[in-house]
Amino acid sequence: MSEVAEKIQEIGIVPVVVLNDAKDAAPLAKALCEGGLPCAEVTFRTDAAEESIRIMTKEFPQMFVGAGTVLTIGQVDRAVEAGAKFIVSPGFDPEIVDYCISKDIPVFPGCITPSEVAQAVKRGLKVVKFFPAAQFGGVSTIKALAAPYVGVKFMPTGGVNAKNLADYLGCDKIVACGGSWMVKGDLVKEGKFDEIKALVEEAVQLVADIRK
Numbered sequence: 337m338s339e340v341a342e343k344i345q346e347i348g349i350v351p352v353v354v355l356n357d358a359k360d361a362a363p364l365a366k367a368l369c370e371g372g373l374p375c376a377e378v379t380f381r382t383d384a385a386e387e388s389i390r391i392m393t394k395e396f397p398q399m400f401v402g403a404g405t406v407l408t409i410g411q412v413d414r415a416v417e418a419g420a421k422f423i424v425s426p427g428f429d430p431e432i433v434d435y436c437i438s439k440d441i442p443v444f445p446g447c448i449t450p451s452e453v454a455q456a457v458k459r460g461l462k463v464v465k466f467f468p469a470a471q472f473g474g475v476s477t478i479k480a481l482a483a484p485y486v487g488v489k490f491m492p493t494g495g496v497n498a499k500n501l502a503d504y505l506g507c508d509k510i511v512a513c514g515g516s517w518m519v520k521g522d523l524v525k526e527g528k529f530d531e532i533k534a535l536v537e538e539a540v541q542l543v544a545d546i547r548k
Contacts, residue, residue, distance in 0.1 A: 337489070337511070340422050340442040341463040343400055344375075344491065345511040348543035349501075351536070352404060352493060352516045353378045353388075353524075360524050361388035365396045367529040368519075371536025377404040377424055377514060380411050386418050393419030404514075409435050416441060424514075426467050428452040433459060444491055448472045453485050463489050463511055470495025475507050482509035498539065502546045515539075 337345070344350060351368060353376045355361055361384075368376060374396070378389050380403055392401050402422035403415030412423055412435060422442040425432055429445065436443035437459060447453045447464040456464045466478055469492035473480075478490045492504055493514030504513050518535035 337462045338442055347375050348512050349539055350377050350514045351519045352514045353519050354381055355384045355388045356382050358384040358387040361391040362395050363529045365392040367533040371533040372540040373536045374398050375400040377402045379405040381405050386414050389418040389420050466490040466492040468494030475503050505546045
């Protein structure tokens with residue numbers, strides 16, 4: 337696996353963050369770092385994403401920040417320019433994947449079918465996103481896909497939470513899980529960063545307990 341994928345595996349959970357206002361980026365990053373999870377996948381679902389990535393990476397250089405929900409090459413460029421260390425897309429877009437590979441940018445495209453995984457393998461990718469995980473069969477589907485594609489591992493996102501995290505991380509074909517339960521949008525909007533920090537601490541401990 338790439339150095340970035342190994343880092344993600346080491347962390348175990350990647351907080352999937354949706355920020356509607358860039359002013360929340362710094363306090364959220366602080367809560368993540370203090371909670372023991374200096375990592376975030378900031379989704380490009382809002383206009384605040386690019387600036388939020390820039391703030392996080394500048395003010396918290398120890399953070400491992402990537403861009404999620406990347407749908408265009410333009411967004412790839414903006415995300416990387418802002419400081420993103422990796423790109424995540426919800427589906428397999430050959431144009432985005434090939435562009436990232438050509439620029440040596442770590443990319444994790446969404447793959448939920450054998451055909452999509454085959455396209456990832458063809459391009460030398462070792463880790464792909466599996467989204468939306470819950471709706472497409474979760475761990476059992478991942479195990480089925482991994483059987484013929486022995487060199488590929490998965491990062492499931494979508495419906496992953498504290499209750500089913502052990503099922504996912506217990507599978508050796510899963511490097512890490514993307515999740516938003518510790519960075520809920522309403523808590524961010526209400527400025528409840530102490531609550532977020534507490535949830536992050538619980539998540540970090542949960543990963544540690546699962547991996548004992």
